[in-house]
Amino acid sequence: PNYEENRGWFHPTVLNKLVVLKGLIWEEELKVRDTLALAFFSILRDCSSLPMRKPYTYIADNVKPKPEDIVERDVLKIYLEKSKKLTAGRVAYEEQCTELMREQGISPQEFNQWLVVKKADARHLSEEISSTVDCVVTSPPYMGVTDNAGAHRLWYLWHDFGSTLQEDKMLEIGPRWKRKKQNLEQEYIEDMSKSLQQIVAVLKDGGYLCLIIGEPQRAKADILQEIVSLARKRLDLDVCRTYRRTIHKKWFAHPTGGVSVEHIAVFQRS
Template sequence: MNDKIDLLDNINWNFDFKNEYLYDRAQPINCRKYFSYPATFIPEIPYTLIEILSEPGECILDPFGGIGTTFFQAVIQDREAYSIDNNLVASEINRSMAFIFNSFYELDKVQEKILKFCADYKENNDYTKDISGEQIQLREWYAEETYNQIAYLISKYNVTREKLGEIEYHIFKICLADILTTASSQNGGWAYIADNVKPKKDKLKEKKAIERFNFCVKRIVEDFLKYREVLQKKGGNLYLKSIQDNHILNQNFVQMEVSDLKGKVDLVVTSPPYPKMIDYVKSQRLVYYLLDKEFKQNLEEEIGARYKRTKRDTLDQYLAAMKECNSKLANIIKDGGYLCYILPDYPVESDDTKDSRRQIIEKVVEDCKQKGFHEEKEIHRYIPGTKRSNNMKWASLKNEKIWIFKRVKHEI
């Protein structure tokens, strides 16, 4: 471990520099580039932890997997990867991105088929009349012509799997889901969407939804062709195993049965929900509408959500959920394996009582130690370039910590 600690000590964990990667080496995959999702950690963090704390062929898990940041950094470094998240949208996007890695598909030809399929839009046609179910709720988020273009793309999306094929369907889903946010007239960010604050009529602004969609298709195809080329040159095959064996699970890790993973996991790298900070589920309401799904169940299972910040028992519930998470991880991580938590580094608050968020995080860390994890290292990092468009306390986090624990006891 001393050698690994030395390596960890020499890392600029702020990553406030431009990375230069060799073309024959797997590069960190920034999932946020392809889909808008709040508070995902930068890919360099899990990439580096995986590279230093594990070996090719070992098993990596993220129990709060989101859209797959840890998952993809593991598979491109030839590790067996698992990603678990209760958010349906996150899991759907994660699976779709993973599907694109399938080497059987010629992505350049796939791109051509999608763009040709979406080349018959006519401005005078009313495509909105064919929208039904939950998708109807998208109407108030867009200017009139923009919504007509969105409706056109939705009509194409609804038949893509049947008319084109599986790979086209997954690329279409990612790109359409992404532009639902960027083409919206609500420019206030994810929190406004989470709170269902629709744009006012005098703020509606036309945006070129189809043009944005085409750009997204070209970008994801171009990038994933490069990722696949590097992986094929390396000769690794565990990334295909992770993708083909359904290692991306839409479940609540805190509540799920994990016996199949007992003693299998070598390294956990995860950024759990921060208490009272983010509404992951509600932030994706536009995509839930697209998928014609309700988010009530996912919402009830979410821990630490921002919308719960005024409830007295929110932090108690968060702590209980994280303790249960620690218990499960203690039983599935191998002896000598590692647990890496990326958690908020809260300043001492004016109301720094036993129930403050800082104190709750400290209790989560202390609980890890009580369950057989030895703290090997604590890394402080600031969040460079963070946009803070308001002064709300819950949105003003400037620093994070990376806790690195080693499993020293097999069962609790």
């Protein structure tokens, strides 16, 4: 881990415990390592000295605790709770997979060929999978709402994900840190346009795209209309249905901004 930077976020005792914990997890056999590693990453925020009562977008900005605010946390307790939940989730998933294999009468080897996980920028998808996909379901970033890289800033201190936080931050579509930029909307629509072009390219003829789009109240333009007209005019997509749902602000009531409306749009490649 990056000790120098981590000392600004974690109590020394917490830091030592996390180092030992990570060592133990990474020695585990592959079958369980990923689940436990996910638990490890997801407890970093709670083990840090950041105040507990903060919205998650808050850590998107660089708010390192002051030295006098560094506090100790019960690493083992937090880890055990999290890993228990995630392991239960994994077991339930495995049971569903087993059931599916039995229903379909296929072997685990065949089943594994159904599932491929790849990491890629939606604006530059692989040509290998061109015209092979039946359906794409995606919830792209809402414009100017969240810094997804920054919200995981602590993860980058513990693992090399192949790119730096700064690099990933610059690649994000419509991030929170650009929320005051005058051409935010233009940039967002351009990036969404690139992504949609790539999605259309991987879809089979007649394949479907389901898009979930948030409508930030501060947005000047009608984001859904922009996307729909883009899909109609410049891409080979027909609009099948659009649903509109209002977000009930039961957790967080604000008189002005926020995301109050979400659209679910279903397109078909013509």
